[in-house]
Amino acid sequence: MKGIVKSKVIILIVLSVLASFLVGCAKQKDTSSELKKITLGQSGSVCQAALLMAYEKGFLEEAGFDVTLFKGDYPTLRDGLATGKVDVTDGLLMSWLKPVESGLDLVFTTGIHTGCxxxxxxxxxxxxxxxxxxxxxxxxxxxxxxxxxxxxxxxxxxxxxxxxxxxxxxxxxxxxxxxxxxxxxxxxxxxxxxxxxxxxxxxxxxxxxSTHDHDFSGEYCCLLTFRGGFLRNDPESAEAITKAVMKAAEWVQDNKEETVDILLDKGHISGTKEYALELLEGFNYNPSVEGGKRAIDIAIKEFKETGILNNNTNEKELADRIFKDFSK
Known part of the structure; x- marks a missing residue:
């Protein structure tokens, strides 16, 4: 009798351990499946520090995203956004305005930093x-x-x-x-x-x-840039990504030396630490939604005056179409 009882106890213990293991696996699987997959485009530039720190410091993962990095130069990132290979990137506003006027479907959500x-x-x-x-x-x-x-x-x-x-x-x-x-x-x-x-x-x-001259230094050069279809189809995710990158930009502003160490260690940039840090020190990473919108308004106006944008382009309509304010 004692042997039978002992056997039953052992079986119960084994079943309990197995059940705990299976529940743990299920929970792990569920947690993983909750992360939304996104593709983040980057060019290997020091100025993209906020975008890359949002990835490396886990701000995007904390916001619920499983991030795949997509590396390429400006034309590659532009084509990636146009074809759906890239969901979000950041970059110089002056690189995007003419393609946007010509039909490239992009939406900006915040200014990230000045300079460049x-x-x-x-x-x-x-x-x-x-x-x-x-x-x-x-x-x-x-x-x-x-x-x-x-x-x-x-x-x-x-x-x-x-x-x-x-x-x-x-x-x-x-x-x-x-x-x-x-x-x-x-x-x-x-x-x-x-x-x-x-x-x-x-x-x-x-x-x-544009970093030091008074008539450019307060203007945000680089803005967070979404594929238009992504933002319209999933505005909640676009808002969460925007907040995560803004949080990362603030972190970069306060931790520029550590930022450079991470960028170099992870192979995102090349060159010396001293030079990368000198560059980064010149950029202001205090992100601003209002600053991003103001940079768009100024650039559109001046692009029209110089003939880069068409004379018949409606400045307000273009600005409203390409900027989404999640702060309201």
Whole structure:
């Protein structure tokens, strides 16, 4: 009898342990299945620190998302958003406005940070402004009509000049310094991620900077960018992602050295820690919904004035179509 009782006790213990194991597995499975899969586009740029920290620090996972990273340059990310391969990214507003006017379905939800672009001339040259460069050749990266050229057009507009007063040539970003030194161009316009290195080496001086110049420095250059269909079909997720990235941006603002360490350690960026930190220190990562909306309004107005956007484009209709305010 004792043997039978003992056997029954053992069986009950085994069944109890097995049940606990199965319940644990079920719970683990349920938790995993609750995470919504999203694809986050990134280009390997230091300025995307907030987006990448939202991933690396777990802010997006805490918000309920299973994130897949999709890496590519601007044209690749643009095409990824257009074809549904990318759900959300961030990037320079000036890179998106013309494609959006032409039909690319994107929606912005917040400003992430300021800074990013610069125009430079050789150190100790006589070219200290765009006014000094009238009739001269300006080299740009990113193609004719690309972001650096758009930034140059806006800078020229602010100085009361006409883009037709200059000759424009496109170069790969890293070849601009050689073109400057060889006299092929008298100024170069590209990202600060490229040009700051030349400044540090004593080769060039800034003549324009969206990071430091008073008429650009308070303007958000990079905005959180959603595939339009994603945001309209799942606004709750878009709002949660926006809040997670804004939280990450605030974290970056307070932890820039740790941010750089993580970006380098995880292989998101290349180069030295000192240079990446110098770049990051120049950017203001205090995210702002209102600041993002204001940046869109300013850029649309100035893009129309310079002829980048069509004259018949309705500024308010375009701004309302491409911005979603989740703070209201």
């Amino acid at each position: 672009l610069a125009a430079v001339s050789l150190k100790n040259s006589r070219y200290n402004s765009f006014n000094d460069l009238k009739g001269k050749v300006i080299g740009v990266s990113g193609g004719i009509g690309g972001v650096p050229m758009n930034f140059a057009y806006r800078s020229i507009l602010k100085e009361g000049l006409n883009p037709e007063d200059f000759e424009w040539r496109d170069y790969p970003a890293q070849q601009l310094i050689t073109a400057l030194e060889n006299g092929e161009i008298q100024a170069a316009v590209t990202t600060e991620q490229v040009s700051l290195n030349w400044v540090d080496e004593g080769k060039v001086d800034f003549i324009r900077s």
